[in-house]
Amino acid sequence: MQASVKWVEGDTFLGRSNSGHNVVFDAGAESAAPSPMEMVLMSAGACASVDVVSILKKAKQTVHNVEVKLAAERAESAPRVFTKINLHFVVTGDNVSEKHLARAVNLSAEKYCSVALMLEKAVEITHTHEVVQSEEK
The missing domain is CATH 2.20.25.10 (N-terminal domain of TfIIb)
Structure with a gap:
């Protein structure tokens, strides 16, 4: 690359x-x-989101929206590296299984998201998630 x-x-x-x-x-x-550090943070979110969406689709979950809310802490002095990052997934869909979402987030975190896996060598990375049921039409 x-x-x-x-x-x-x-x-x-x-x-x-x-x-x-x-x-x-x-x-x-x-x-x-965005600044370079904002791009790094968003890259971790984008990478993990690609994984989560793909895994949920393969699990035949009816997903309408996936958003990952990223929160990061940085060192107080230079170099102002990230010290902590949390990726919070909010998945909206029809009867999306909490179990399937947890599995998708864990697989991304432990196996697939190359950006987060690379960053976790120096940064404490956590993942949280929630399911939001779609409004009935």
Whole structure:
């Protein structure tokens, strides 16, 4: 895997993946885009969400929405690395099984999410979840 990051101006940078996708980073006080650390946090959430959705689909769960709410703590002084991250999954669907959701979150955390598995070598990562039943129509 390869990528590049190019300085645009001020504290703004443009990342380009080898697959041709662009993403803007901004570390300034009046930022126009997420900071690199925000991107790392969101990447952990995106990676885990891909796993959870895939596992729930394979389990034939009727899922309408999956959101992961990310909360992180950082070190007080430089380098301001993450010290704790919690991924809280909120899954909305029709009769989604708590057991299937717990299994999906655990499989992501222990086996599949390469971003979180890499980060947990230096960061305390926890996972929580809840099922929200869809409103009847």
